[in-house]
Amino acid sequence: MSENRTYNYPEKLSIFRFFKDAEGVRRNPIPFHKIYFDKFGDSFSIRIGSSRHIILSRDNEVAQYILQKNQKNYHKSKFQSVYLSKYLGKGLLTVDGEFWLKQRRLIQPAFHKQKMNQLVENMEQTIVAELDGLVEEKAVDLFPVMSELAFNVVAKSLFQFSIADEKLNRIKFIIEEVQNFLIKEIRLPHKAWWFSISGQVKKHLELAEENNRIIREIIEERTTSKVEVNDLLNMLLETRYEDSGEGMSVKQLIDEIKILFIAGHETTANALTFTMHLLGCNPEVQQKLFEEIIKVQSETDDVVEQLQKMTYTNAVLNESMRLYPPAWITDRQNIEDDTIGSFNIKKGTLIGVSFYELHRNSKYWDNPDEFIPERFLGEQKKISMQYFYPFGAGPRMCIGAGFAIYEMCLAVSHIVKKYTIKSVSNEVRFNPLITLKPVGIEVIFSKR
Template sequence: MSENKKYTYPKKLSIVRFFLDAEKVRKNPIPFHKKYFEKLGDTFSVRIGVTMHLILSRDNDVAQHILQKSHKNYYKSRLQTVYLSKYVGKGLLTSDGNFWLKQRRLIQPAFHKQKMNQLVDNMNHIIDSELNGLFEEKPVDIFPVMSQLAYTVVAKSLFHLSISEEKLKRIKFIIDEVQNFLIKEIRLPHKAWWFSLSGQVEKHLQLSLENNNIIQEIIEERVSLNEQTNDLLQMLLDTRYEGTGEGMSVTQLIDEIKILFTAGYETTANALTFTLYLLAKYPEIQEKVWKEIEVIEKETEDVLEQLQKMIYINAVLNESMRLYPPAWITDRQNIIDDVIGSYHIKKGTLIGVSFYELHRNPKYWSNPDEFNPERFLGDQKKHSMQYFYPFGAGPRMCIGSGFAIYELGLTLFKIIKRYEVKPISGEVQFNPLVTLKPVGVEVLFSKR
């Protein structure tokens, strides 16, 4: 598009309104997004300065355009490529262009379904072990419990027996510390000078470096043993670049492992927490899950076969992630001028898609705020899947989605088999950070 051609954008949010709401939006943007969508339509824009535009959408056509149909023209925003990569390195989550494509092609085979099937027995034992310490007959804040479970599953699926409990705890501490600080950097850009001057940036960069060193020790120990181990680290060590036949450098391997940690456990913990809350709130749906578990256990003891038979459980998990998508928003920036529907947008426009709002958009969902797993069963499922983004979409869809689905299904299966989950909390509270994090969600686990 030529420079003198007029650009057109969706209905604009007043810049005055934008700045008046800015401080509250930083704390929790979701109520404001909902208000703006209801007032301005499913896609609106904000003009910053003379030429810079932001677009926020809950429209499926916009999501499809930037994530699938024209994905090559849309790169990740600075949130991932600059802020996040500063601490977790240059891996799949934080890279773009040819480098991203090269890494995706390299790593994809390690996450093939057949490879994931090899990890199931180990995953099954880890979940059993983590659930043995579950508090019974007393209120439990379930997010910390699910967070520890999900972290242990990722860590021991990555490293199997190659990691001590001390190193395990230290990696988790560093990941949590760095993520919490990252949120402050993103939400309080006007304090960047203070974060730098006070040494907070340097402190967290040093923590990230310490994490690198721990992971490097684990890799070097594995390589020196020269033994085949059934875990994700071994699968990544065995990958080879097309053409050269070489494996990843240790530095690149560290970056990819840090990404798997960062992206792999909190989203799963979020999904499990929200699902258990919803099952506690809707005992009739929980009873259907329990009935399916009884039927499955009578049919087979094989864990893989049990996973394949979890039809209703998967519908429950999908409906939970529809209402509370762990990765609740995504953003992209166009690298060339583009046309989306009737809008002609300039290169460098930042476009955000709120999966939280898209998943509740009445244009696509009837009674959108209602918890109804039937949406993901039978004929309804085909319709629902068109507007459902629990793991993103397109070529950049989460590479670990298969791993997450196995972990979610197995964990829910084991909890509902053992316990009746009863509600303690009122309405669920959450904090929309990089992921949609549940806050103070309490339930009671009563032995069946």
């Protein structure tokens, strides 16, 4: 676009209203987003200073355009590329451009379906062991249980060798500490000076470096042992760049492993927690799911084949992630001027897409706030998938989607086969951090 081109944006939220709501938005932006969308429509904008704009949207056309149709013009915002990379390094989640493409091509084969099939036995053993001590006939705060399960599945899939529990627990602690501080940094940019002079930034950078040391030790132990193990670490060690034929540096491997821990742990724990709650509120859905599991397991002993036959279980998980998408929002910045629909936008515009609101937009979904797994069965599934972003979309779609689906299907099938689930309350509370984190969701497990 030429310099004298007129830019125009969706209807604007006043900067005064934005600052008035700022503290509430920091605590939980979703109720405020809903108010703004109801007032302004499927996209609205905020002007920062004289020329910078932010757009927030729940419009499917906007999502498809920035994530798929013209994705090369839309890079991750500095929230992801700067704030996240400061603690997580330069892995798939935080980098862009040619380096991202090079890493994606390198790592993709490790997540091929055949490779994932090789991990299923180990995954199932971990899930069975984690569920062995499940508390029965008593209200259980679900997220810590699912978080422990999901973390150990990722850890044992990455490192099949028995890593000392103290190391794994330390990795988990550091990941949670750093993420909680990261949210404060992102949501309270005006306090950056205080975070710096009070030593909080230094403290969390030191924690991140400790995490690097722990993972480096694990990698070095593996490479010196010369033992081939069927896990993700081995698959990543075997990968080679197309141009040089060389493998990843240890530093790069550490960064990718940190991303896999974060992306593969909390999102899955969130989804499992919301799914268990929804099953506990909908006994008829739970019964249909139980019947499918019994039927599938009577037809074959092969776990991979069972997973491939679990169409209703998949529909339940999809509907749960529609209502409560673990990665509930994404953002991009355009590197060149562009036109989206009727809007001419200047380069450097920050565009956020709320998957949470898009997944509940009545333009795309009938009875959008109701839990209806049938949306993801048969012919209806084809329609629903057009407006469904649990793992993002386009070239940057989550590389571990297949891994996550396998893990969640296995966890749900083992729990529902053994227990009936009853939710203590119909209320759903959550905290929209980097992911949509459940808060205080309690269920009761009773032996079948």
